Amino acid sequence: MDIRAQVSMVFHLDKCIGCHTCSIACKNIWTDRKGTEYMYWNNVETKPGTGYPTRWEDQTKYRGGWVVDGQRQKSLRLRLQGKWGTLTNIFYNPYLPTLDDYFEPWTYDYQNLITAPLADEQPTARAISMVTGKYMDTIEAGPNWDDDLGGSQVYANNDPNFDGASDEEMRQINEINSTVFFYLPRICNHCLNPGCVAACPQGALYKRGEDGVVLVSQERCRAWRMCVSGCPYKKTYFNWSTGKAEKCILCYPRLESGQPPACFHSCVGRIRYIGLVLYDADAIEETAKSPQDQLVMAQRNIIKDPFDPEIIAAARANGIPDSKIEAAQKSPVFQFVKKWGIALPLHPEFRTLPMLFYVPPLGPVLAKVENGVYDNVANEARLGPLMSSLERSRIPLRYMASLLAGGNEEIIRDVYKKLVAVRVYMRSRKVKDIPDEEVQRALSEGKTTA
């Protein structure tokens, strides 16, 4: 047992309002420099949508993350490596996202508004590429291009999580009674089994022993860009000016001075939780090799109970101070992920063991449309639609399972039942309009108690 401490995160998607304050807090501080114009270490995506860079979840395109090689009895290898290993590919990497997959950063000829000479027509500030310095007639892409279902037929419908959906399913998604979207804010997951670190031929990336933050040494990096490919979340970026890779540093200068990362501090939806967890580093490989539908459970297991005397002893043996053990005991992340089990890793099937977990969003209920009239299906319960978010959620369970559970719908169902049970219970206490047996049923289905 190798007990280590990791600064870990939970994003509560039901609360996310997609405002992108986090993105700008990050941009202002870290990526407002030459060579970083296109970088959003923190970005927010509308789901369904194709994201940034576009279709990043599609590993047939980008070859990020890990695969379990069944023939060689579950050995774990980077998808990028193919059969021949890194070295044969060292000079050529065809799976890198191009600038078009991100977007071509632009600015405007703002000065023209002030300096334009007197003319027949009103002056305007035209768009200018920050890469070529030339006018851009039509901007074609941006870091948040499909925000709020923008261009839904092109983007939402090409969400990789819909790959394999039938025509009928896709048709249904486009109807008013089932239209839905939610937001997915993303930063580096500071994974336990990071593909970026493993892919670097230079050893420039490392995971800090004391807090698990994954960093690219700006000294050692030699522009191989294997980290960019190796990360299935596309959260390492290449600075074209310095020739170094850069990525989210979890604001370690702030962490080190007792402040949460800027994106956490600025989260006005109050969706972000940060805390320490203790995990067993010896179990990383085994955990990452679990069958796909059991990856969520396996990842919960690798996080250890900070109240368990055996774990405490092992942590102390590893030099973890008591203050950190206490922090792990008080960690909201431990509660969300392990105790309540309502926060889930993003695409666990990439097998990097991401340490950022998401509480899935509830979303409004489905309705029916008949003869052009929209009606929410009547429900016998007084506040039916409040309590039936699971059965009648607009967000398909299968979609959420694809996103957060390696396809395991049962896990998603359990989480939703618990989220609903909390609301039913709390309302019953405050308003007393829900019969006791209904409250009890909700609690038992949510596998929880008052």
Add this chain to the structure above:
Amino acid sequence: MSWILDLVNPRERKWEEFYRNRWSHDNVFRSTHGVNCTGGCSWAIYVKDGIITWEMQQTDYPLLERSLPPYEPRGCQRGISASWYVYSPIRVKYPYVRGPLYDLWKEAKASHPDPVQAWASLVGDEQKRSRIQKARGKGGFRRAKWEELVELIAAAALYTARKYGPDRVMGFSPIPAMSMLSYAAGSRFLQLFGGVNMSFYDWYADLPTSFPEIWGDQTDVCESADWYNSKFIVSMAANMNMTRTPDVHFISEARTEGTKFVVLSPDFSQIAKYCDEWIPIQAGQDTALWMAANHVILKEYYIDRQVPYFIDYVKRYTDLPFLVELEPNGNTYKTGRLLRSNRVARYKDVENGEWKMLVLDTATGEPRAFKGQVGDRWGSTHGKWNLSAEDTLDNSPIDPVLSFIDQSDGVVQVGFDDFVNGSVVSRGVPVKRIATDKGEVLVTTGFDIMMSQFGHSRGLEGSFATSYDDEDAPYTPAWQERHTGIGRETAIRFAREFATNAELTNGKSMVIVGASANHWYYNNLCYRSATVALILCGCCGVNGGGINHYVGQEKLAPVAPWNTIAMALDWTKPPRVVQSSTWHYAHSCQWRYEQEFTEYGLTAPNPRWAKGHAIDLEAKSVRCGWMPFTPHFNRNPIELAAEAERAGAKSTADIVTHVVDQVASKKVNFAIDDPDAEESWPRMWFIWRGNAIQSSAKGHEFFLRHYLGAHDNSIAEDRAKGKTQRVKYRDTAPRGKYDLVVDLNFRMNTTSLYSDIVLPTAFWYEKNDLNTTDLHSFLHVLGQAVPPVWESKTDWEIFKLISKKVSELSPLAFSKPVRDVVVQPLMHDTPDELAQPEILDWAEGECKPVPGKSFPHVRVVERDYANLYNKFISFGPKAREDGVSAVGVNIPIKKQYDQMLDNPIMPMPDARHMRCVEWGGKRYPSLEDVLDACNTLLMCAPEANGEVCYQGFHNEEHHVGLPLVDIAEPTRGVSSTFYDLTRQPRRILTSPCWTGLTNDGRAYSAWCMNVERLVPWRTLTGRQSLYLDHQWYLDFGEHIPTYKPRLNPRKTGDIVKSRVDDRSLVLNYITPHGKWNIHSTYKDNHRMLMLSRGMDPVWINDRDAEKVGIEDNDWVEVYNDNGVVVTRANVSRRIQPGTCMYYHAVERTVYIPKSQERKWRGGGHNSLTRTRINPLFLAGGYAQFTYGFNYWGPTGIFTRDTHVVVRKMEKLEW
């Protein structure tokens, strides 16, 4: 695994310093954003090496009750992008003036050393004037010196005052609450000068007219923490993720606590993502759904079963038990006015008996008059203006009868308007017979009228609804389907959930309303329909309940002392203001583009007044003292006073008599009677803190044409010829009314681009000011992190400079102090509320013109231009004499004023200490620096100074006659300086000027003071008014909550000449608030543009787009007769078919190609709108229907009623 490194060698990790260095900073300051957004967020501004690096939210708000989640972090994506502006290339860094004006001015100065003369020579030459005007908006800015431009401005202002009158000098700045002293800087200058403050809240369509109608209040709402107290929240026409970004977490936190959240919204909006149930109602049809909900609530909670809480609530707190007279109308009756107490014997001689209404008392069976009505408010006896259920005559208890259904003297048939079918339906109403001075009359209760209006027969005869499924009877759940597109099952369940929740929680059902509803022509009906549901369920004045309208940062918490400073009431009263919607409608010539308003608007059958051209009704409202207008007359008001003096006037009263006589004999005319005459034109316009030419300019292209004389893209035609009665129609419309437009700005936005002079103003992080909002209950600062950069100056300093120059140059225009005639309408919260029991028009010979009664007030004030600067920097003695006032509450500040006089005269301002100034041998508290002004304001505000608060409640207690001062006792010792607020935001004290009770951390919620402490609402009956018996309302058919259908786009005249064919779509044009901007601010911000699509696309439904071959990201033109917008399509299924969305306040500066449909480059979102006024809101002179600045009058509407053509653009040209 090998990648986990326990690196202990410091050299190995030395590179990590790179990022640590980037995070470092030297200092952190507190500030916020002076933008009209309601956030009012406290920010930490980081500074390194004297350079602003970035901002992060402050997280130190004091906590409210422990059960409530905290407010922080407050601040959104827009706020955190603000620092981009500071050093950006769009920043206005120097004073600018457009070339032709600059050249001509220098030329004029060369031949006229007297600058006033120089300006006269320039604007007196039509060719030169035209050259300046035609260049507007076309580039050619030149950098100039501050001294040069300040001299030009001062000279132009003085020339205008002397030649035409100071009431031609206009000033527009919106929403003071966001930076209240920056607003006050300009308005204080204007008011000392005699210039005009233009209203904003009504013009922005932010004013919910239903609030004055129902509550006699401008707006009062709960702070967002109170959302958490609600158990059922309905979002209507709101999008809190977009516009209440820092507050919306309270909703999600409430949901976790079991609150149900329902969203009414035509599109699947950002807030729909957040809800339990989305009701995709047809755009603008919320009224129909609420009317059906009210139908259900009345049936199931008032007829089938009576909920004691509801019944008790409506009897105590509403006008529903009041007696309404029924007037014979052919074979049937019609609903009339409330029965006045002096009509019955018992109250024959009671003071203000005409202004005390009757209920029927249960015990005596007699009509009785409650205390607390408007007649008691302005009576000579204090202590009777309260909501205790007592008789105003003898304090005897009254238990009003709510309905006569079980005890009537008979049933009569009453006509009710059905505006959908254009018919009047006849329904039974139970009546009582009451003996009056004019014999026996039939009366019923407001409640019984409501029952019949909503179609419930209760066994009476008439054309009532047969069941919920009766599709033809108005307001049934089945009836609403065809208007809303929402099924009856949903409507019924919605009503039940709403009402049952209120029943179980004693009123914790809430409606949150956003801007969208208020931009429809019939906006007030929508609000009223929802408010009926809330009032029937006892939700108003309850924490967690009520209608909460969040539109604009309208809540300036320390309003009383602010009024004094901003309007210069410490020196001169009354202020000179206008109601911008009516003012722009007249002056920007938009009235000329339509015929009678009944072309599209609906009124009751055979109206007496509600007909004709809206401009005629506006003129009537001005001459009857309902609405203000400037210029007041076709004459210089200074000249008019001088003329009176020449004619022998000795006193102010003589001057007033002279003016009224001149008007009555038509020797002098109101300017509104001929707005296009040269002598009626406004001449000079100061704009600061706002984007008056584009963002808020409904009918922007008409502003360009008629105000500026610049180019425009409108093809709309004049249609008013022969359609006006009294207002003169001139065959040629004026182009270019303004001589000079001056904009104070930190960025080159549309307004600055079209102004003549742009003065560089300090950014929000470069000045000191105060900020409050209605979304939270804290006072905090907008503070300076670095001094103003480049050549920019704060608004306070700029207007001080201009004031100083005006004083300096004033001898060139005026040799001594002069008198100025100010026309003021009948005012709310004054005894003027009792002025006009009947509508009588002196101009029609129906009465005599009596100022302050049947005619506006005519006041005479002194203008001492030589001392204008001295007055600007001194807190004048009138403040000491008169105290400070708001909403009719007067608070003495003698003690505080005298304390302030003890302060020393010192050169340096200070955030903690106050100073005095001395001139003309007298000493005054200083307002020289904005810090002085902030501290003076805090010293005199009941919201910030516990002693002032105590005195305010003490006075109010005397007036109301019930104990109130106990509210202020616990906080009597509290006070704050500006410095204190830079340390931490401070909670606002419970104030006599507001209606929430916030002691002990309780969340602010509107009307709690009325409900719990029985302070009346400022209405006719002192109760919440659901029956509005102003004769004007009866004429328009809106005295009862009702439904009027959406306007027919074929009758609104927006698409007459515009090209429409099979390659184009005609869509309803919806301009809600956007995600990447606060109005037009941030629309040009690089951070925001990068996260959106680099511009504002027009959102179109995918199936609509497919019909005309528009694909996502195609360039499109959006146009109608008013103008054109060039943008790109954002094709999405979340948009309702038949509508398009163009998020409001798009600048026409950034990334705008040339139009192919019209001549010039595409415009902004207001290029497609044309403003109309709903003349209903002109009503005045009567209880809560009296004028107040930003309180009452038509809103700037019609944006939502606009239709446009959308077409793919073939050729891209820059």
